[in-house]
Amino acid sequence: EAAVTQSPRSKVAVTGGKVTLSCHQTNNHDYMYWYRQDTGHGLRLIHYSYVADSTEKGDIPDGYKASRPSQENFSLILELASLSQTAVYFCASSDHRGGYEQYFGPGTRLTVL
Amino acid sequence: GQQVKQSSPSLTVQEGGISILNCDYENDMFDYFAWYKKYPDNSPTLLISVRSNVDKREDGRLTVFLNKSGKHFSLHITASQPEDTAVYLCAAGATGYQNFYFGKGTSLTVIP
Numbered sequence: 001e002a003a004v005t006q007s008p009r010s011k012v013a014v015t016g017g018k019v020t021l022s023c024h025q026t027n028n029h030d031y032m033y034w035y036r037q038d039t040g041h042g043l044r045l046i047h048y049s050y051v052a053d054s055t056e057k058g059d060i061p062d063g064y065k066a067s068r069p070s071q072e073n074f075s076l077i078l079e080l081a082s083l084s085q086t087a088v089y090f091c092a093s094s095d096h097r098g099g100y101e102q103y104f105g106p107g108t109r110l111t112v113l
Numbered sequence: 114g115q116q117v118k119q120s121s122p123s124l125t126v127q128e129g130g131i132s133i134l135n136c137d138y139e140n141d142m143f144d145y146f147a148w149y150k151k152y153p154d155n156s157p158t159l160l161i162s163v164r165s166n167v168d169k170r171e172d173g174r175l176t177v178f179l180n181k182s183g184k185h186f187s188l189h190i191t192a193s194q195p196e197d198t199a200v201y202l203c204a205a206g207a208t209g210y211q212n213f214y215f216g217k218g219t220s221l222t223v224i225p
Contacts, residue, residue: 042217
């Protein structure tokens with residue numbers, strides 16, 4: 001059974017529109033992360049959370065918000081989508097020790113037109 | 114600056130040979146080092162990890178070597194097979210810090 005799931009798996013959005021990417025984990029992990037993957041950049045951390053109702057900024061938070069309404073769910077929100085946010089987005093979870101051994105979701109391919 | 118660097122974007126190895134993937138890091142505080150494997154259109158999965166209290170860890174055909182003084186770690190894959198063809202991401206982090214830094218990846222191709 002997949003322990004980290006993401007929805008949608010792909011999405012086409014218009015510039016200036018609002019986009020919400022969802023992530024659900026059944027690992028009972030405290031930490032959840034959102035990364036984006038771009039050619040030539042590898043994985044870059046956008047936001048993370050170590051407890052419900054709290055989120056923290058990662059390395060590239062500008063243009064993104066995050067929400068952690070419960071331990072299992074973590075959303076990434078693009079209030080005003082831009083062309084530069086076209087990428088593949090990965091959600092991940094890890095246990096209370098933080099970054100060690102992250103379990104990734106299948107990814108969401110977002111295209112902003 | 115980039116915290117974790119993989120200087121080789123690609124590597125080609127003959128089947129049966131040894132694949133050596135390298136990673137350099139910046140932060141002296143890093144004490145956890147890992148290698149992830151990623152197939153195209155799939156998510157990364159953890160292959161092997163090592164803490165800073167050891168210099169080497171083996172797991173089957175995989176060995177991680179850690180050189181703390183040189184701020185360098187590497188993954189050696191012996192008896193490389195075509196199914197090892199994938200992108201390999203190195204990653205590092207520090208106890209007490211939630212950020213976990215990934216390299217850009219090295220694309221390994223194993224030729225039959």
